[in-house]
Structures are given as C-alpha cells and as structure tokens.
Amino acid sequence: MIPFSADYGRSKIRSVQPGMIGSNVSLGCAHRSEGGVGCTLVTVTDLYEQVSSSLEGGVGCTLVTVTDLYEQVSSSLAPPSLSPTGHLMVAVCLGFIGTFGFLSNFLVLMLFCRYRTLRTPMNLLLVSISTSELLVCVLGTPFSFAASTQGLWLIGRAGCVWYGFVNACLGIVSLISLAVLSYERYCTMMAPAMADNTIYRPALAGICFSWLYSLAWTVPPLLGWS
Secondary structure (H helix, E strand, O other): OOOOOHHHHHHHHHHOOHHHOOOOEEEEEEEEOOOEEEEEEEEHHHHHHHHHHHHOOOOOOOOOOHHHHHHHHHHOOOOOOOOHHHHHHHHHHHHHHHHHHHHHHHHHHHHHHHOHHHOOHHHHHHHHHHHHHHHHHHHOHHHHHHHHHHOOOOOHHHHHHHHHHHHHHHHHHHHHHHHHHHHHHHHHHHOHHHOOOOOOHHHHHHHHHHHHHHHHHHHHHHOOOO
C-alpha cells in the first residue's frame, strides 16, 4: 500500500503526462475463484484520470493507494462469460477435435510413408499441412482442453505465450501451404504438359517457404519483441 499526499501526488502526475508514455496500454487480469480469468484493457490515461479526479478535492490529507486503484480496476472487469456447463461443452468439443485431428493426420502420414505411389510433389505439400495440424493437436489443443475442463487457464503467462506461438506458427504454415498447393494446381491446369510427378524441387521450395515465413512472424513475439 503506497499512500501519498494530494500536493505530492498532483505534482508527480503532472510531471508524467499520459502522452509521455511510449506504450500506454496494459492488460489487467484478475483471477477469480468462481469463474476463471477476467481480462480488460486498462490504459494509463484511465488510471491518470482516476487519480487526478481523486486529487482534485483539495489540499492536505487525501490519500490514494495502490489498493484503491486495484479495486477500481477490478470492479470494471467483465463477469465470467461461460458457466461450468459451458466450459464442459467446450472441453468436449476440443477433446473430440484434438483426438480426431491427431488420428486422421497421423493416418495420412503413415500412408504417405508406407506407399511409394503416394509420394508425389502435391502429396508432399499435403504432408506438410498434415504435419502442422498434427503438431497443433499435440502441442496446442491439450492446453485449451485442460483450461476448459477446469474453467481457468492453468499454466500461467509462459504457457499462454507458448500456446499463442504454437497455434499462430502452425496455423500460418497450414495457410501458406494451402496457398502454395493452390498455385501448384493452377500451374498444372494451365500447363498440363509440363506437369511432372518426379520433380520435387518446387514442392520442397514451397514447404520451406511456408515454414520459414511462419517462423519469421512468430518467433520474435515469442522472444519478447513486439
């Protein structure tokens, strides 16, 4: 608890204006025992106005504490959006999606490895997509499934950052791979005589591009940049 007088607080606030702060947005979260995590965006400008209004009343012994500010911010948090039944339904859906996605994509990879006739450039792009989706089912979906079963996030900020990285990175890989696959189909239709199932270089180049492009956009935030 950090009390300060009205004159001292006013001088400090006037010396640090909201516009002088490079990034004046922070995320305030409060863990609630009833319904999980409630989050709202609280700007430095909002806190500045709250403290300023509390100091306008006069000179002398007006005290503003960190606890007061925390209570004001907490009172503005939205109530839980889902009931326990809602969380359970979400958990069931995520469990089905994760299980079915893992089995189906694993089957695709097994068939590709077992039968040589399936090892074509186009199927190689499909394998890249299946690999990214399989990794999502293994590295991403279990965290959201566990959070839904309990009604709150379980693995803290580091787990939240990891979850965002995994889903963003692998999702971008799937999207770019689909774009490359569409372009490959377009080239095949426009020049069918040039189609050759023995040339893997374009497909491998497209796969490398999709993964490198995705990593270029998702690794910097994972390391704390942006």
